[in-house]
């Protein structure tokens with residue numbers, strides 16, 4: 001069986017990071033194909049690669065699986081450890097993964113992933129702060145109520161929920177978002193994951209630039 005993962009630019013494509021991280025975490029061999037994406041609404045060049053004309057898309061042999069959460073579920077069917085073993089913990093992990101997949105639009109718009117930056121930051125608008133507060137609440141509940149094993153992840157052991165929130169850790173880091181201790185420790189654990197560091201190092205090598213993302217740096221006080 002061959003696995004081919006189509007992803008966007010590592011510097012910008014936060015959706016692509018999620019399944020890539022899961023495959024790396026599981027140490028599953030796969031072939032990576034990078035497609036240039038600029039966050040456009042519709043990109044016809046992606047149609048032959050993914051039914052939804054978006055990346056990421058996993059090709060299992062020649063069968064396409066698109067949408068990051070659907071790819072994660074496909075992997076979890078083969079590697080059940082990607083969801084917590086306890087039924088209620090698993091339900092909570094699914095709730096927060098789905099919430100991440102469909103929500104936090106204000107945070108995403110205001111703080112796009114752009115790994116070449118580490119900015120001074122600025123006070124968040126009310127709507128963005130609401131998203132940040134909700135993420136802090138989710139992380140804190142998972143870490144204090146559900147993380148029963150010694151691992152630093154939301155549910156103790158690394159799960160799909162961690163992959164879903166991984167780009168948020170970069171956003172908080174890039175835009176210098178102040179966090180309470182539990183959330184800050186979890187952000188740092190995510191940033192230190194070897195696969196996150198591998199993605200980051202590759203992103204820094206990329207030369208493609210998109211002004212609509214890069215110009216935001218000025219709004220956030222420039223580089224730290």
Ligand SMILES: N[C@@H](CCC(=O)N[C@@H](CS)C(=O)NCC(=O)O)C(=O)O
Pocket residue numbers: 008012013014015016036037038039040041042043046053054055056066067068069101
């Ligand atoms: N809901 C989708 C979102 C995927 C998405 O929006 N991908 C962006 C890149 S991060 C894309 O393919 N954009 C097309 C383009 O910019 O050309 C998922 O979870 O996979």
